[in-house]
Amino acid sequence: MSDFKRFNLKTTEDLRAELKELSLELPISSDLEILKDRVPIGRRTLPNRFVVQPMEGFDADEDDFGPTELTFRRYRRYAAGGAGLIWFEAAVICPEGRSNPRQLILTEENLDVWKRLVEETRKAAMQKYGHEIVTVLQLAHSGRWSKPAGKPEPLLIHHNPPLDRAVGCDENSPLVTDYELEKLRDLFIQNSLLAAKAGFDGVEMKAVHGYLSAELLCAHTREGKYGGSYENRTRLVRDCVSGIRQLIGQNHFVTARLTMYEPSEYPYGWGTAAVPGSSEPDFSEPIRFAQELVKLADMPVFNFSLGYPRFQPYITRPYNNPVEGDPVPPEHPLEGIVRFQNAGRQLxxxxxxxxxxxxxxxxxxxxxxEVAAGLVRRDWVRLIGQGRQSFAYPDSVNDILTEGKMDSRKCCITCSLCSQIMKDGAGRNGCPVKDGEVYRPELQKGRAAAKLRRNI
Ligand SMILES: Cc1cc2nc3c(=O)[nH]c(=O)nc-3n(C[C@H](O)[C@H](O)[C@H](O)COP(=O)(O)O)c2cc1C
Ligand code: SF4
Incomplete structure (x- = not known):
């Protein structure tokens, strides 16, 4: 590993030199035309290769958990920014599965508001570009990281000593039963029908970032039908995906965001070598499972990620500044970027x-x-997702496709303040740096709440 370094690159030549110094490979192409390609997604066609990755805004209505005006604003901005696919953030399947009291939930009661959100998002893209976008809703349960009332109420799949300590649990804390998991499976499936009714093109089964479905994949030490063997650990996600496929009909598709790497030491992680105490990556199970899921549900598109954002966030989202209290990452951010893109290449x-x-x-x-164009030209991946940049600079896509470049003054500076809002829990989530009028007060609200907690 090389020492951590903050971003100080001006040109692509600087980037090439830095990669060479670190002995890292990342494809780069100065011809950006390939990013404008239309890409078939099953029966639909994306107008370009850009995707808004799911980004929780924690701005749901506190009574019915549906979208609010701030949610509408975020999605209108994404659509007007130009991305061809908008992957809507984690909406949980039940109130107990929220990681924040204002996390979105799709219910029979708030279905009409969701319908309007999807319609207005599509309309914003159509009005500005005359193109149809594709929309996907991510369905989730926060599992171990549940905080429905602002305090940890973890739902544990297995015992993982460091992660148990992180949520105030130990080896005596109870695990969720198989029966309870089956009830959650049924909720995932039922919720997908609501997503189809709301007008989403696709429904995604979230299995990343240490949340419920991702933790199931790691449950080597769990007993019963959801633990131990590969078949048992993957059972719930597989059953949800096939149940959703059968229920939502052929006008809608099913997809997944699958973790390639939950970096706990064996036997507590996923995508790690089966050597006791090792957390070295070994993607054979994740790749096998991704292939099985795609075949099982005829998935037209697939998404992935790596790591636990609440524990080793630099693996999921390389950054310049950590959230308050977190250490400086033990590696150069380019090492994280290359690890992530290499996982994508294999998948x-x-x-x-x-x-x-x-x-x-x-x-x-x-x-x-230029890296995005390089990745696509060399077929490491076919679609380019943006997470934090969609908060900070949603119309970066339009600038890339029409001007052939991004405006460096508008770019996300990977300062982690949006993650700080998330961690503090009290504010609504967006970019306090580049969208400060709306989100700086939200950051301040969160900071004040965190200070109060510390002083109690
Ligand atoms: C504030 C915040 C909220 C996020 N919410 C979600 C989410 O709802 N679902 C998900 O799968 N990933 C979520 N992510 C991860 C992003 O989708 C993305 O994978 C990550 O930020 C790295 O990509 P980037 O460099 O484009 O930001 C979130 C990340 C951040 C910083
Ligand atoms: S708060 Fe920082 S990391 Fe988050 S989107 Fe804004 S600039 Fe990027």
């Missing part, structure tokens, strides 16, 4: 014709488009 090769969406390119700022 895309295994998935053949099915386009894979990447992420974790935010640290590159205005140098991202």
């Amino acid at each position: 895309q090769a295994a998935l053949g014709e099915v386009p894979l969406v990447t992420a974790a390119l935010g640290w590159l700022r205005h140098l991202m488009p």
Whole structure:
């Protein structure tokens, strides 16, 4: 590993030199035309290769958990920004599964508001570009990281000593039963029908970032039908995906965001070598499972990620500044970016014709488009996802596709203040740096709440 370094690159030549110094490989292409390609997604066609990755805004209505005016604003901005696919953030399947009291939930009662959100998002893209976008809703349960009333109420799949300590649990804390998991499976499936009724093109089963479904994949030490063998650990996600496929009909598709790497030491992680105490990556199970899921549900597109954002966030989203209290990452952010893109490269090769969406390119700022074009030209991945940049600079896509570049002054600076809002829990989530009028007060609200907690 090389020492951590903050972003100080001006040109692509600087980036090439830095990669060479670190002995890292990342494809780069100065011809951005390939990013304008239309890409078939099953029966639909994306107008370009850009995707808004799911980003929780925690701005739901506190009574009915549905979208609010701030939610509408975020999605209108994404659509007007130009991305061809908008992957809506984690909406949980039940109130207990929220990681924040204002996390979105789709219910029979608030279905009409969701319908309007999807319609207005589509309309914003149509009005500005005359193109149809594709929309996907991510369905989730926060599992171990549940905080429905602002305090941890973890739902544990297995015992993982460091992660148990992180949520105030130990080896005596009870695990969720198989029966309770089956009830959650049924809720995932039922919720997908609501997503189809709301007008989403696709429904995604979230299995990343240490949340419920991702933790199931790691449950080597759990007993019963959801633990131990590969078949048992993957059972719930597989059953949800096939149940959703059967229920939502052929006008809608099913997809997944699958973790390639939950970096706990064996036997507590996923995508790690089966050597006791090792957390070295070994993607054979994740790749096998991705192939099985795609085949099982005829998935037209696939998404992935790596790491636990609440524990080792630099693996999921390489950054310049950690959230308050977190250590400086033990590696150069380019090492994280290359690890992520290499995982994508292996997965895309295994998935053949099915386009894979990447992420974790935010640290590159205005140098991202040439890396994105390089990744697509070399077929490491087919679609370019943006997470933090969609908060900070949603119309970066339009600038790339029409001007051939991003404006470096508008770029996300990977300062982690949006993650700080998330961690503090009290504010609504967006970019307090580049969208400060709306989100600086939200950051301040969160900071004040955190200070109060510390002083109690
Ligand atoms: C504030 C915040 C909220 C996020 N919410 C979600 C989410 O709802 N679902 C999800 O799968 N990933 C979520 N992510 C991860 C992003 O989708 C993305 O993978 C990550 O930020 C790295 O990509 P980037 O460099 O483009 O930001 C979130 C990340 C951040 C910083
Ligand atoms: S707060 Fe804004 S600039 Fe900072 S990481 Fe988040 S999106 Fe980027």
